[in-house]
Amino acid sequence: MIAQLIFLLFTIAAVVLFTINVRKIIRNINLGRPLNRSDRKAERLMVMLKVAFGQTKMTKKPVAAILHFFVYVGFIIINLEVLEIIIDGLFGTHRIFAAPLGGIYSFLIGSFEILAALVLVGVIAFYARRNFIRLKRFTGVEMTSWPKSDANYILIIETLLMAAFLIMNAADYRLQQLGSLHYIEAGAFPISGLIAPYLPSSESALIMIERSCWWFHILGILAFLNYLPYSKHFHILLAFPNTYYSNLEPKGEFSNMASVSNEVKAMLDPSYTPEPIAEGGKFGAKDINDLSWKSLMEAYTCTECGRCTSACPANMTGKLLSPRKIMMDTRDRMEEVGKNIDKHGKDFKDDKSLLGNYISQEEIWACTTCNACTEACPVNIDPLSIIMELRRFSVMEESQAPASLNAMLGNVENNGAPWKYSPADRLNWAETK
Ligand code: SF4
Numbered sequence: 535m536i537a538q539l540i541f542l543l544f545t546i547a548a549v550v551l552f553t554i555n556v557r558k559i560i561r562n563i564n565l566g567r568p569l570n571r572s573d574r575k576a577e578r579l580m581v582m583l584k585v586a587f588g589q590t591k592m593t594k595k596p597v598a599a600i601l602h603f604f605v606y607v608g609f610i611i612i613n614l615e616v617l618e619i620i621i622d623g624l625f626g627t628h629r630i631f632a633a634p635l636g637g638i639y640s641f642l643i644g645s646f647e648i649l650a651a652l653v654l655v656g657v658i659a660f661y662a663r664r665n666f667i668r669l670k671r672f673t674g675v676e677m678t679s680w681p682k683s684d685a686n687y688i689l690i691i692e693t694l695l696m697a698a699f700l701i702m703n704a705a706d707y708r709l710q711q712l713g714s715l716h717y718i719e720a721g722a723f724p725i726s727g728l729i730a731p732y733l734p735s736s737e738s739a740l741i742m743i744e745r746s747c748w749w750f751h752i753l754g755i756l757a758f759l760n761y762l763p764y765s766k767h768f769h770i771l772l773a774f775p776n777t778y779y780s781n782l783e784p785k786g787e788f789s790n791m792a793s794v795s796n797e798v799k800a801m802l803d804p805s806y807t808p809e810p811i812a813e814g815g816k817f818g819a820k821d822i823n824d825l826s827w828k829s830l831m832e833a834y835t836c837t838e839c840g841r842c843t844s845a846c847p848a849n850m851t852g853k854l855l856s857p858r859k860i861m862m863d864t865r866d867r868m869e870e871v872g873k874n875i876d877k878h879g880k881d882f883k884d885d886k887s888l889l890g891n892y893i894s895q896e897e898i899w900a901c902t903t904c905n906a907c908t909e910a911c912p913v914n915i916d917p918l919s920i921i922m923e924l925r926r927f928s929v930m931e932e933s934q935a936p937a938s939l940n941a942m943l944g945n946v947e948n949n950g951a952p953w954k955y956s957p958a959d960r961l962n963w964a965e966t967k
């Protein structure tokens with residue numbers, strides 16, 4: 535009874551804490567500007583099924599795709615087994631589904647074990663890739679100590695959870711063979727059956743191992759749940775809404791700014807009624823509040839995989855720009871603003887902004903607007919839209935642009951074309967001598 539109560543308290547505390555932190559993330563995302571992505575629902579659903587469920591964009595790197603698939607499927611399916619653990623924990627039962635499901639239960643446990651072994655293969659390979667092979671895309675100025683540790687913590691936690699699951703089953707299997715009270719026969723244990731011979735033979739030691747692993751496994755899962763909101767691993771939840779709300783327009787098509795369109799249309803047609811402006815009275819973006827909620831959601835969805843940065847021509851040629859850093863900076867700034875709100879109230883303003891304190895002019899102007907980053911991202915994140923909003927602010931609010939661009943903009947203003955020739959001389963090139 536005491537064990538059941540402790541279990542209940544831990545479960546309630548974990549769910550409450552997780553809910554509080556998720557609500558903060560939703561609040562932070564809602565700090566962004568409105569953007570209507572409620573159209574074309576069927577198309578959106580297909581994109582989500584293809585990109586998030588189907589992991590189709592991962593396949594460009596097949597080895598990583600297979601390993602990630604093990605971890606993704608394994609983790610989702612094995613967590614079905616958590617349902618049984620929770621029921622057992624709350625009601626003091628043991629393997630409550632074994633008797634009613636019979637042969638199906640044996641099949642499920644066998645599948646879970648094989649998947650757990652594949653997850654172990656996946657996470658160990660991922661750990662080696664990051665720490666021993668040192669893949670280039672996991673390096674970069676933005677990959678400071680926390681992002682590196684975060685990635686390693688996740689891999690270590692997943693390894694421990696899967697190991698605890700298999701050792702728990704191995705001890706259970708031995709106890710079943712000994713005919714121990716409560717440990718009813720629950721079918722085949724294809725992986726843990728191989729570990730079982732290495733465990734002690736005394737019943738009390740086996741019960742201790744089984745119970746310790748059981749508690750470690752479930753408390754580890756509850757702790758992991760609460761680690762998610764602080765980690766890039768939150769993508770396992772946000773990848774689905776993020777892909778659903780993807781930009782469905784052709785890549786490279788820039789949105790018109792209503793504030794600018796209104797002025798141009800009003801100049802051309804004095805009877806024109808201006809469209810309502812949802813841009814907060816500012817051209818472009820200086821801080822996270824000026825970006826759309828979708829860009830902010832993307833910042834929380836970023837897995838820091840670096841596929842965008844490794845495809846970025848500016849980064850490849852040694853420029854300061856890294857699209858992954860753009861996403862990570864946006865998330866860091868959002869977290870900072872969120873903490874300020876928690877501490878000082880929603881009207882508090884610090885003297886910082888995304889542009890300037892996190893992202894520099896040099897970075898945004900290094901972008902070629904090629905969209906390779908958006909194309910490479912496995913969860914349809916669009917770093918370019920943030921870069922473009924920051925540029926719009928720089929040019930239209932602060933008249934800050936590289937000298938070469940300023941010359942071109944001056945020419946457009948004076949000559950109606952990017953070149954420094956008078957409109958009257960435009961056809962000089964066609965003159966024959
Ligand atoms: S759009 Fe800009 S940030 Fe993205 S890959 Fe191209 S140059 Fe890099």
Ligand code: SF4
Pocket residue numbers: 835836837838839840841842843857858861910911912913914915917
């Ligand atoms: S933006 Fe996409 S590709 Fe780039 S690091 Fe984040 S998840 Fe990876």
